[in-house]
Amino acid sequence: MNLINILQDQYVSSRGPAPNLITHIHYDSRKVSQNGCFVCISGDNTDGHLFIDTAVQKGAIQIIGDNEHVINEQAAKYPFVQFVLVKNPKKSLALYSSHLHDHAHKDMSLIGVTGTQGKTTITAYTRYLLNGSGIKTGSIGTAGIWDNTKSLSLHKSTPTTPESSDLHSYLATMLTQDISTCVMEATSIGLDQERLHGLHFDIAVHSNLYPEHLDYHGTFEEYKRAKLRLFDGADVAIVNKDDDGMARDIITSFDGRIWTYAIENHAKVRATDIEVTTEGTYFTLHIQKDTHPVFIPVLGIHNVYNFLASLCTCLAKGISLHTLLPLFETLEGPPGRLQVVSELDDRHMIFDFSHTPAALENLLETVKPLPRNRLILMVTGIGIREKELRAPIAAAVEGKADEIVVTSDHPGDEEPEDVVRDVLDGFTEVSPHIHPVPQRGDAIKKAMELAEAGDLILITGICMEDFQIVKGEKVPYHDYDHVKDFLASRMSSVTLSQIGCTPSKDMCV
Numbered sequence: 001m002n003l004i005n006i007l008q009d010q011y012v013s014s015r016g017p018a019p020n021l022i023t024h025i026h027y028d029s030r031k032v033s034q035n036g037c038f039v040c041i042s043g044d045n046t047d048g049h050l051f052i053d054t055a056v057q058k059g060a061i062q063i064i065g066d067n068e069h070v071i072n073e074q075a076a077k078y079p080f081v082q083f084v085l086v087k088n089p090k091k092s093l094a095l096y097s098s099h100l101h102d103h104a105h106k107d108m109s110l111i112g113v114t115g116t117q118g119k120t121t122i123t124a125y126t127r128y129l130l131n132g133s134g135i136k137t138g139s140i141g142t143a144g145i146w147d148n149t150k151s152l153s154l155h156k157s158t159p160t161t162p163e164s165s166d167l168h169s170y171l172a173t174m175l176t177q178d179i180s181t182c183v184m185e186a187t188s189i190g191l192d193q194e195r196l197h198g199l200h201f202d203i204a205v206h207s208n209l210y211p212e213h214l215d216y217h218g219t220f221e222e223y224k225r226a227k228l229r230l231f232d233g234a235d236v237a238i239v240n241k242d243d244d245g246m247a248r249d250i251i252t253s254f255d256g257r258i259w260t261y262a263i264e265n266h267a268k269v270r271a272t273d274i275e276v277t278t279e280g281t282y283f284t285l286h287i288q289k290d291t292h293p294v295f296i297p298v299l300g301i302h303n304v305y306n307f308l309a310s311l312c313t314c315l316a317k318g319i320s321l322h323t324l325l326p327l328f329e330t331l332e333g334p335p336g337r338l339q340v341v342s343e344l345d346d347r348h349m350i351f352d353f354s355h356t357p358a359a360l361e362n363l364l365e366t367v368k369p370l371p372r373n374r375l376i377l378m379v380t381g382i383g384i385r386e387k388e389l390r391a392p393i394a395a396a397v398e399g400k401a402d403e404i405v406v407t408s409d410h411p412g413d414e415e416p417e418d419v420v421r422d423v424l425d426g427f428t429e430v431s432p433h434i435h436p437v438p439q440r441g442d443a444i445k446k447a448m449e450l451a452e453a454g455d456l457i458l459i460t461g462i463c464m465e466d467f468q469i470v471k472g473e474k475v476p477y478h479d480y481d482h483v484k485d486f487l488a489s490r491m492s493s494v495t496l497s498q499i500g501c502t503p504s505k506d507m508c509v
Ligand SMILES: CC(=O)N[C@H]1[C@@H](OP(=O)(O)OP(=O)(O)OC[C@H]2O[C@@H](n3ccc(=O)[nH]c3=O)[C@H](O)[C@@H]2O)O[C@H](CO)[C@@H](O)[C@@H]1O[C@H](C)C(=O)N[C@@H](C)C(=O)N[C@H](CCC(=O)O)C(=O)O
Pocket: 027, 028, 029, 030, 040, 041, 042, 043, 044, 045, 046, 047, 048, 051, 157, 158, 159, 160, 161, 162, 163, 187, 188, 189, 190, 193
């Protein structure tokens, strides 16, 4: 085992016997087992160097860290274990993980997507368009780990950009399925924590940049700096010219080829004459001097931006517009992002992931132009996190819908009634049009009961997975089951037609 080959410039020195075989690598002592390598990472709460004893007890035969004093001390205590001193444990974790997975990423084309909003959607659109063009493409991000056809049931240790040890194993899994391209979300936190260290991106995609995660990054400039790292060394940059946040920074510093897209400004690829309907969005697509009328079955101007980013990515990959054009009208987004689930006779129903006051305000702006009668809105307080957002959620939506159903999502250790009460506290007035319904499934039915002909039912919340977290347990749960139950009980014959998604269990749960 040549540590310099594996750890490259991160290697400093080593002590103790070189292991014959390392079977796995982990940054959490609790997850290490026989013949493993444990990487000590200094975090926000604690320091991995404190858990070397546990890792050795669990079977670690190699320890990597950057605290020379602790590494030397522990090497004397455990002479049968190899201790490796490195410059940066997170970069070392990435390089070592790549080695353990035979550098699968080098046999794949990687596309990274970064920005404050739109990453999940751009990732899903790109995956759809590339697969439709005959390029076997997987994806990694908030919507899960996907091969070219389905979501894979692989464990995720982070919400969006995986730790490098997981990331390399996902890529290796994809390669065994002959997947040649992977499109992945690159979050500022993931980039900052070196989860993508050592990967080469053929294409780096930018959506937009607004202040977010400032508690983590400290300043907007640091947040931007983290995002810009995706573009270091990439061959092609896809840039949203309408974004004031970081478009200029990329354009002025990027060395490779640049594809720009925009709605407001001049760009290589542009959309004009946008018309949003309940079925989807019509616009004129401009690619340099050529124009094409286009329909995509998704809603919202922001999704036109996301589509343009994905289209540029495909064009930059060398796919012809001729190949892509027929795919537009069946474009599929990620589950629960303005997902038009069904036309219930003469009513409309949309699921959206919005669960913060800002996202709900955005969502309500987006659906404003849609032709409809009344708006029936379901909002949720979340039990397992963001308790402080419950009352502000009420403030964000008060007076903006005809009927508001308030419910709970992932109640966790709390009673759903208490979660709902916290949301209700945020309304300034008591109203017969505000309906507290603590159980999420019952709340969906209530929203459907309230709707009449021509009404739009907007179901929001984070319940995109197939479970609810209740008292520490993952309880199986699907929103769509409640839609179906309601329809079965109330309607003799209904056509559920999908726009922008395939009817499936993972569609709206
Ligand atoms: C806030 C944040 O980024 N946390 C990450 C960070 O955790 P931390 O600094 O709190 O770690 P810590 O608890 O101090 O522990 C330090 C080290 O000791 C280890 N440890 C700890 C206890 C023990 O008994 N044994 C042991 O080995 C820990 O595994 C860790 O390696 O370092 C850990 C190890 O590298 C990460 O797994 C962890 O991500 C957690 C899971 C997470 O959820 N992060 C979120 C915020 C995140 O990354 N989100 C973004 C999306 C953001 C967006 O929405 O845009 C993402 O890309 O997923």
